[in-house]
Amino acid sequence: MGNLKLQTMGRHLRGTLIMPGDKSISHRAVMLGSIASGDTRIHNLLDSQDVNSTITAMSNLGVTFEYDGADLIVHGKSLATLTEPKQVLNMENSGTSARLLMGLLAKQPFTLTFRGDSSLSKRPFARVIKPLMAMGVSFVTKNDRLPVTKLATKKLKGISYELPVASAQVKSAIILAALQADETTTIIEPIPTRDHTERMLASFGISVKRVENRMIVEPQTHLIATTIQVPGDISSAAYWLIAALLVPDSDLTLKQVGVNPTRTGIISILTRMGASFEFAAEQTIGEPIADIRVQSQTLHGTTVTATDVPTMIDEMPLIVLAATQAKGDTLITGASELHVKESDRIATVTTQLNKLGAHIEAKEDGFYVHGDTPLHVTKPTVIDSCGDHRVGMMLAIAALITTGEVSLARADAVNISYPKFFKDLDEVLS
Ligand SMILES: O=C(O)C1=C[C@@H](OP(=O)(O)O)[C@@H](O)[C@H](O)C1
Numbered sequence: 001m002g003n004l005k006l007q008t009m010g011r012h013l014r015g016t017l018i019m020p021g022d023k024s025i026s027h028r029a030v031m032l033g034s035i036a037s038g039d040t041r042i043h044n045l046l047d048s049q050d051v052n053s054t055i056t057a058m059s060n061l062g063v064t065f066e067y068d069g070a071d072l073i074v075h076g077k078s079l080a081t082l083t084e085p086k087q088v089l090n091m092e093n094s095g096t097s098a099r100l101l102m103g104l105l106a107k108q109p110f111t112l113t114f115r116g117d118s119s120l121s122k123r124p125f126a127r128v129i130k131p132l133m134a135m136g137v138s139f140v141t142k143n144d145r146l147p148v149t150k151l152a153t154k155k156l157k158g159i160s161y162e163l164p165v166a167s168a169q170v171k172s173a174i175i176l177a178a179l180q181a182d183e184t185t186t187i188i189e190p191i192p193t194r195d196h197t198e199r200m201l202a203s204f205g206i207s208v209k210r211v212e213n214r215m216i217v218e219p220q221t222h223l224i225a226t227t228i229q230v231p232g233d234i235s236s237a238a239y240w241l242i243a244a245l246l247v248p249d250s251d252l253t254l255k256q257v258g259v260n261p262t263r264t265g266i267i268s269i270l271t272r273m274g275a276s277f278e279f280a281a282e283q284t285i286g287e288p289i290a291d292i293r294v295q296s297q298t299l300h301g302t303t304v305t306a307t308d309v310p311t312m313i314d315e316m317p318l319i320v321l322a323a324t325q326a327k328g329d330t331l332i333t334g335a336s337e338l339h340v341k342e343s344d345r346i347a348t349v350t351t352q353l354n355k356l357g358a359h360i361e362a363k364e365d366g367f368y369v370h371g372d373t374p375l376h377v378t379k380p381t382v383i384d385s386c387g388d389h390r391v392g393m394m395l396a397i398a399a400l401i402t403t404g405e406v407s408l409a410r411a412d413a414v415n416i417s418y419p420k421f422f423k424d425l426d427e428v429l430s
């Protein structure tokens, strides 16, 4: 794909968008449906490259899937009847697939090799390998990077483990393995992270007890197939929240967005920056959802710290963009996890937005963003997603408030989490 010429300054964003299914919840629905007894029906599953990596991996282990209209039906197999794959499991670009599947498949009695694309092969896996080894799993790896081979495992021990990084992927991998252990496992989570695994397990009849910041997981592997309604992805809605706030005379309504409090940091921080939102049609179907209406508003600089970060980790590129337009400066700390996402997001966000005239200083664990900086280029400029979907979509929104000619390299990165991003953009531009 060549560079994509982006719309810059001059149009408004108006209308209503239905958000695609939440990526985190879609992965979990496919994984738990795969190991439940009976057929699980999933409504509004995200159709994207990352979720397809999970579906393909479970197909390679003998699970079958079929579409009934827009719903995916998962013909569940118990953990005990998964079959040895003939191929290496290719996780492509998806950290969630790789880390959660290492936990889910920890006790399979055969060798499994996980590989990924060039981005995923640079990301750290010691964070899941270490606790799984403490539970009795053996791995063969070089420098804790993919490819990683998990050896045949017969028994898993319960452990008590304090998470050294605030990561829902690590927490989830340990929970999924702990269900298959011989004893109770306790996971201590110093900073809360998204709780979709715990909530979805409850939908499949499995309870994970939480006492303050401790999760207590008892051995239990009988999951009962169910129907899952995947909420719209707040991480995808976030592009439109920021776009509508920043592009003058905009007014957008985003339908059926997941508003689980472990994911709504973007709303809290924008509210702290002076924004207001209208919520309607609030209901809970396993996960809370709502319609969100947002109009153009003036923002003020703020401070973001470590406890905010897990609730909006994937939205950080957008918070940085919003901060470039706010009155006053913004300091973001406690976000060093951004170095190990699909790209080093501290580096890529800083470099690419500064090409448009932003004034952002990269810090070891975050950013210092100078506010009130009009974005402007004096000659045709190519900005680059750096192969990172979140960076690419944030840059497409940044272009909407830039004067001058801007195009985006590697725009196809959007297919990882939001394949219809550019179609939705076209639909609301007026
Ligand atoms: O559990 C999940 O579905 C995710 C957790 C987060 O990663 P970490 O657990 O590495 O923080 C997030 O960045 C990722 O997009 C999805």
Ligand SMILES: C=C(OP(=O)(O)O)C(=O)O
Binding pocket: 050, 093, 094, 095, 096, 097, 314, 341, 342, 390, 417
């Ligand atoms: C970090 C992300 O996903 P993953 O870790 O699953 O690759 C993301 O979607 O921004």
